Amino acid sequence: MILNLITFASQLHKQAAVLSSHEMVLNELEKYFTVNLVDYHDIDKLTDNDFQLLFIATGGVERLVIQHFESLPRPAILLADGMQNSLAAALEISAWLRSRGMKSEILHGELSEIIKRIFVLHSNFKAQKALSGSRIGVVGTPAPWLIASNVDYLLAKRRWGIEYTDIPLERVYEYFARITDDEVGEACATFAGKALACREAAPEDLIKAMRLYRALKQLAVEENLSALTLNCFKLIEQLGTTGCLALALLNDEGIIAGCEGDLQSVFTQLVMKVLTGKSSFMANPSMINARTNEIVLAHCTVGVAQTEKYIIRSHFETETGIGIQGIMPTGHVTLVKCGGECLDEYYLSTGTLTENTNYLNMCRTQVRVKLDTPAEYFLRNPLGNHHIMVQGNYAMQLHEFMQANGCRRME
Structure with missing residues (x-):
């Protein structure tokens, strides 16, 4: 140095x-x-x-x-x-x-x-330099329910040096159509062979999901993307599959990939990656106990490299395609979310992952986290829905970085 x-x-x-x-x-x-x-x-x-x-x-x-x-x-x-x-x-x-x-x-x-x-x-x-010049692909438009997760592209570029670029879903459909079932057969067999179990999903579901992964990876390479966020729900009508497997595998390979076209969350995932070197879990806060400061986080995708074991499931809401139920290691975690239209606010807490839950009416990967800060933040002053979890305690690095960039901490 x-x-x-x-x-x-x-x-x-x-x-x-x-x-x-x-x-x-x-x-x-x-x-x-x-x-x-x-x-x-x-x-x-x-x-x-x-x-x-x-x-x-x-x-x-x-x-x-x-x-x-x-x-x-x-x-x-x-x-x-x-x-x-x-x-x-x-x-x-x-x-x-x-x-x-x-x-x-x-x-x-x-x-x-x-x-x-x-x-x-x-x-x-180093983190600021790594962020500067990064390209985040917005594949399709953000999901309509993300009403508090907008980002002003110009202000984000001025503050962080990042560039959001809109990419139509039609390009994904085009690449998907070119990829044959035979091209992904071996990858599907390898992925299925490493799974703890396969429940609702059928072999043809896995083939479609793997073709989508190949299509998104090709798009990321051609567009020189550091990260992408995908409006996965729109894909279902056109392709009959979900993005859960594709996003999981992309994250494992170092291409940050987020769900639902969430602009703020994919940026948070990118920050986590450049600061910690680790991929992260983007999830819904699904249950909160303000008395015990416990929260259950759930989503239908997680990078399998973050898990100890994984089960191949269907996507929870639509009961189609491929979802991933990851069994994650217990221990120290960091929970974070960058918010605001120019990404100048943030939430940060450490905690302990105590349990992998298995509620029937939630997304497939579920973890219970005992927070080291009051969980009332989520009920009184949240920065939207999705929050990002990474394994390990990185509170000091994240706090220092956000403060150095003039961001306001929400508690």
Whole structure:
């Protein structure tokens, strides 16, 4: 990891004396990072792909910094160990930057804490870069019942650097028609062979569902999609199958895939992927106990890589096609949802997956989660229906990332 320190030092101080006075902090940084000291005159030689901090080396550099305002990294992270009046200058600079609407933070204090914070900031930086330029395919229009899950494409691009692109379902139908049953026969046999059981679904249902998976994968590759969300209910009338299997397999392969054309949820899934490296479970909150802070999450698709075992079922609402009943491992989980038309709000909670439930009148994959925060959020201030669950505790990374991007936490 290369740490570029844009160094601001007063011309009244000799360069050698400046560096020697900060020897302790620089030596500690070099234990963890490749430190590249960059004179402020050369700030324009760095690119947006270079991780940068502002190293306030002396006092008296306030005007030097503001003269380079347009070239400063966003957010502006100021490193100041206090030597040579550096902290005094950093405080003044930080206040000025924030008055101009730029997020700013000062790194100062115990060196071990500074190192930890730099790792968090670098993680945020990498995630933002991974998101920037991502293309999210909206295959078909969002489901009509998602009345609170809209996204303003332009505002989302300005804030996050992502691009939503509308793709008509007719392209899926075209690719689907080209794929023969024979082409997917082996894949169907392999998938069925690894299942714990097969209940309502028939072999022809599995063949159709696998053909749809191939069609969506071809579309994702051709459109260079990082993620896609599919209006799966519209497919049923035309193709006689559901998208549950296709979305599960795409998620397993690293192509983030969400249900029902939900624009906010697929973005949340993408954020989870770039921050944690993991695929996630998009689900309906189906039962809530505000007294015990327990929630049952349910949906008819889940990436099989997230499960310990899976059962091939039909789709719950329509009793057609292929649904997946995944048996997921118990243990720590993180529940999150990004909301708002410009994706500037979020809900976040850790919890423990305690049980895989099997209610008859719910979607196929069902998990009970004991939340570490009040479940009343869902009843009083929810960010819509679908929420996203990932295995493991990633609360700190997600909170830091959303806060760094000026988002408001809903509780």
